[in-house]
Amino acid sequence: MSIASELLKRKFRAAWPHLDERTRRIMAATESVSLGYGGVSVVARACGLSRKAIRKGILELQDGEPLVGRIRRPGAGRKPITESDPRLVETLQGLIDEQTRGDPESPLRWTCKSTRAIAQELAQQRHPVSHVKVAQILHGLDYSLQSNRKTEEGEDHPDRDAQFRHINITVKRCLRQGLPVISVDTKKKELIGNYHNAGQQWRAVGQPLAVQGHDFPSKDVPRAFPYGVYDIGRNAGFVNVGTDHDTGAFAVASIRGWWRSEGRRIYPDARTILITADGGGSNGWRLRLWKLELQKFADQTSLGISVCHFPPGTSKWNKIEHRLFSFISSNWRGEPLRDYETIVNLIAGTTTAKGLKVTCRLDRRKYPTGREISDEEMSRVNLQRNKFHGEWNYLIRPNSKAS
Secondary structure, three states, X not given: OOXXXXXXXXXXXXXXXXXXXXXXXXXXXXXXXXXXXXXXXHHHHHHOOOHHHHHHHHHHHHHOOOOOOOOOOOXXXXXXXXXXXXXXHHHHHHHHHOOEEOOOOOOOEEEOOOHHHHHHHXXXXXXXXXXXXXXXXXXXXXXXXXXXXXXXXXXXXXXXXXXXXXXXXXXXXXXXXXXXXXXXXXXXXXXXXXXXXXXXXXXXXXXOOOOOOOOOOOOOOOEEEEEEEEEOOOOEEEEEEEOXXXXXXXXXXXXXXHHHHHHHHHOOOOOEEEEEEOOOHHHOOOOHHHHHHHHHHHXXXXXXXXXEEOOOOOHHHOHHHHHHHHHHHHHOOOOOOXXXXXXXXXXXXXXXXXXXXXXXXXXXXXOOOOOOOOHHHHOOOOEEEOOOOOOOEXXXXXXXXXX
């Protein structure tokens, strides 16, 4: 915001309580005329009046008529549409919920639908509203227009949006039934040592933390692999910090750790778990080891393991990214991750105003890479594919002969 705009805001704030509706309009019109081209928009943002009201004030200035006549009493006039239609905001949020996109590391959200398209959909649901008012409400809900960013991980799949809707419907149904619904993923690999960590923290002036001048460590430098399990229904996180490799066995071991530590106590009557996961990485839909380890987990717990993968190029829209990982990153910003204890404590200390609680543990077990799964081993996976994209959506049932 420019200094001139801020000064204009201060001027209006000082004068506003002493003016009535008409004199406010005249004052705003006077300021906009003095600014010249674009002044109406600048003044509208500074004082809160609509551009229509300011233009009316300009016409009154041009007419030169004295300010006499009836003044509308305070509180009179047309009520805000959000008061006359109390369900408007709720309906608007419901419309854009499944279409929401954005950088999950940011507190701002943005929608891929135009305000005109949203206004048309609202009108079809008996909530007539202008696209201008839709934009105003969205700004009030912390949505914003943003330019594109280089965050795509691949070409869009033609059934991308259909898979989003399928996941959304499946998650809502399971939550209504009281079943555990978890979002899983591996957070970015972290270097252990006195290395730079993005962000800032409060310190005495002139006393920044000194860290390594480069981040190109040798293979011997230890690394951390935080694998997260986010319980969507409870707004609770479980993070298993691995020290070896991020493999399918490590991913399922982390889920098993969550179930033994928290899940079976919280969901004693559950017979099925729903997992939403990325399409790649250690929990990718192509990975045989992931499915084989899930089968072992199903056999050990007698649980049905239902899995929904996000389509290619959409890993950043997994719930765990913006419900858990973004807050962990915020909590340890600017703090060098010098040892595993620091990582575990910072993750476990992550909270939010909405009540997020996180459990964290260190996993020093070995998870070797390069393991090949034979067709014979895969034949023992009791996998039932969904009719809609069975490669992304499937159920692994316990084998009846499992011990």
